Amino acid sequence: MPGPPWLRQRLTNAGFRLTWPRQVILDVLGQNPQHLSAEEIFFHVHQFYPGIGMATVYRTLDLLTRTGLVFKFDFGDGRSRYELASEAAKGPHHHMICTRCGRIIDFGHSIDEEGELIAALGKELSEKHGFKINSHRIHFYGLCQDCQSSSTEGKR
Amino acid sequence: MPGPPWLRQRLTNAGFRLTWPRQVILDVLGQNPQHLSAEEIFFHVHQFYPGIGMATVYRTLDLLTRTGLVFKFDFGDGRSRYELASEAAKGPHHHMICTRCGRIIDFGHSIDEEGELIAALGKELSEKHGFKINSHRIHFYGLCQDCQSSSTEGKR
DNA sequence: ATAATAATGATAATCATTCTCAATAACTGA
């Protein structure tokens, strides 16, 4: 599983070596649209690349995040979760977190209003505080379908 | 520093005991509009309530969060940060995080578009996935005024 | 192929947060 060629490019262009662990991790991320944690990625990678170490998974994930190939998220469950940037690129989206079971779903909305709102907020932020916005994230908290029946809220 | 009376109410009404540590923590949060971390809160509380233990700070913060008196945030610096809910109540706001120095500023916007957008997204989320949104958070990432001059991005 | 050195793997070390449990302080009702 050498992983997509465009990804190798990004790495070598950025001056990083194209190693086996990196390719495999990238590949695992590519085949799993979910938001995997470092440990989950470790297990997957371990399947066809045994010798891998957790440290390498973390280092690689950090490198990929810094390079912009991967997005790092914190959904409040105590561990970071990662998502291939190209995945998000094919349609920016936000996330909905179920406060009961922790489920996370990508929410690739079709509302166009967002662009305007963000632009307006960005302008305001810039004028009032001199900030320059580069990106934003919206998290929705609530109950997923399954959890709506068996109510009695939970954490967060 | 007994702390606001309305807060005591909330605690006793919820069936919790009105203890000295709780009142002091609540008071510290009330006097510090910033987004304090558990450790920072611990130091402040420690000033006029020495014997306090970190465990109690965490436990209390968790209790207050679960009770809805306090909001818990994760701005990506590796530690949770807290904010008195009443503070947010007097004007809901979002946060801007500087990706260079980590500074966080409350962004109490005056744009009204947000309500509509969120409503629209909520409707879509409900129809497509059966989710029921209870709240949402928007984080803006970028550079604060001070960090815009000395460029060369940073983390996250 | 060889040299130069970035990357890895095993492991120890951090750090924030949680758990354990005996001691203590809040509430209750007499």
Next chain:
DNA sequence: TCAGTTATTGAGAATGATTATCATTATTAT
């Protein structure tokens, strides 16, 4: 007010995710 019942606390150990070390190995340029 006082004793009884328990929630709460404080100290310290324990946990769990993430980082740092460092000798060994793999990648890349020559």
